[in-house]
Amino acid sequence: MSQPANPPAAAVRHLTVDEESAGQRLDNFLIRELKGVPKSHVYRIIRSGEVRRNKGRVSADDRVETGDVLRIPPIRLSAQVEAKQLNPAPPRQFPVVFEDESFLAIDKPAGVAVHGGSGVSFGVIEQMRQARPEARLLELVHRLDRETSGLLLIAKKKSALKALQDQFRERETGKTYLALVKGTWPARLKVLDQPLHKYLLADGERRVKVTTKDDPDGMHSVTLVKVAARIPAPAALASLLPEGLTLLEVTIKTGRTHQIRVHLSHAGHPIAGDDKYGDFELNRQLTRAGLKRMFLHAWRLRLSHPVTGGALELHAEIPDELQPWSGGRTGKGD
Incomplete structure (x- = not known):
């Protein structure tokens, strides 16, 4: 150090x-x-x-x-900044999925930012540094949206940080999410290859939309989709969800901001509970029925170990609050 x-x-x-x-x-x-x-x-x-x-x-x-x-x-x-140093984040540990001397993978809960900024005083990384004062280094390898749960990698060595970030940048990792979406996803629709464009709302909040292939500011974005299960709608929501819901395994080949949320919404099947790109009336009814958050979970990550080069496959089980909506899936590799 x-x-x-x-x-x-x-x-x-x-x-x-x-x-x-x-x-x-x-x-x-x-x-x-x-x-x-x-x-x-x-x-x-x-x-x-x-x-x-x-x-x-x-x-x-x-x-x-x-x-x-x-x-x-x-x-x-x-x-x-000085106030932050004088009043550091409260220490907090998170469930560890994998750990060795070079990096660890945690299961991030929904509702927690990965780092401070944009109106958030602190996030996962600041809390973990306080909880592990003996750690020489703790650095985020990648990011997850605040409302997304699941696998998050944190490097413990700079060499591991570089090696892992290189894998993400070169698209050598396999990041698969579980997403519950409105309606019946067509099984034939397996590849979403649509550029995305970032923009700001009047209040300065960031948003993303699908754009045209000739948009000079469009970012190449590819999402792979596989149907995991068909979920019948609760009786109280039958009129809003005549086709029920679909649980998807979603693998991103590019890591763009809000990529999964925008691609699925643009396809006509927004993620259940998504407060930015979702079906807002449906979200209100889902909340009443017990779904209190967006159903997007970073479930599986395939990568090479940054030191040994060996193949790793990590899983984060579906959180308890999403289990009633998962069609019996647990996320243990099923």
Whole structure:
């Protein structure tokens, strides 16, 4: 681990690059080390020459090496960031699906953000760092929407973080979700290959929509769908759900924001309980019938171990609150 840790006081510091950090770009190294410092400020102090490596100038895309000594200029954190450091997130452990010396996989509950920001003071990663003060490093490998439950990977070593993120970036992992959708999903519809476009509502909230192939801002997005079970509608919802519900296994080949939710909704089968892209009247009735959250669960993850290269398949069981709507599925690999 680089020494010393980042204190809130505005003073010149010197960070020594350890063996695990060797080969990282300078900007990425500093963004991880200077927690709470805006990225724009990190780039500003690099461009200005205030950051020095072994007393010489250095560029953002230069790779750091073991033993490099980096001079960091005085950085005064904002009052908001200092308040967070003085009032850290409450410690919390989460159910562990897999763990070894390089990374762990947890089963994230719905309703918990993976990290602080955008109006959220703290999330999974901040709580876990407080719960595991002895951990040298805990970093998110990827993300899940706040209302999505299931498998979330956290790296314990920088080498594992890079190896796992490379797998996600190169689409070498298999991420499969369970989603309960409105109506009868047509079994023949197995591939959704539609570009997605991000936009903002008037109040600044982020949204995503399917766009045309010629949209220059469209992001290539591919979702694979398999019918897992047909779920009859509760008697009280028969008029709203004449075709019942369908439980789907959904595998994403690209990891776009809200990809599954938008693709399924655009196909005419929104996810049950989705408060952004769903059927809002149906959601109200589902809530009364006992479904209190969106039925989207990160169920299975296939990957290569970041150290050994061996094949891994991880599962997160369907949470108790979704079990009555799962058609008997448990998520144990069934």
